[in-house]
Amino acid sequence: MPVWGVFMAFAMATIYIIPVGTVFAVANLNSNVLTVLGEIISGYLLPGKPIVMLIFKVNQSRSSDDRLLILFVSFMRIRD
Numbered sequence: 001m002p003v004w005g006v007f008m009a010f011a012m013a014t015i016y017i018i019p020v021g022t023v024f025a026v027a028n029l030n031s032n033v034l035t036v037l038g039e040i041i042s043g044y045l046l047p048g049k050p051i052v053m054l055i056f057k058v059n060q061s062r063s064s065d066d067r068l069l070i071l072f073v074s075f076m077r078i079r080d
Contacts, residue, residue, distance in 0.1 A: 001052045001055050001056065002046075005045070005052070005056055006059060008045075008056075009038065009056050009059040009060040010059070010060075010063050013061075013064040013067060016037075016064065017067050017068065017071070019033075020064065020068065021068055021072075024068060025072075035057055035061050038056055038057040038060040038061070042057065
């Protein structure tokens with residue numbers, strides 16, 4: 001996978017953190033919009049390379065999940 005593909009996956013996860021996080025916070029639904037968009041974009045940019053498409057999708061969804069976890073955990077306060 002090219003280096004620009006990794007940066008693009010992280011950039012897409014960063015851009016979509018607000019809408020996905022809002023839906024997750026309000027409705028408790030983890031929308032998998034990024035996985036579908038990641039498949040479409042990586043399939044368009046790198047045709048004929050299915051393994052690279054899967055790597056792109058995993059990088060994108062994993063970084064999005066990690067950022068949501070860090071965002072929500074940093075705002076949680078446990079009071080005694």
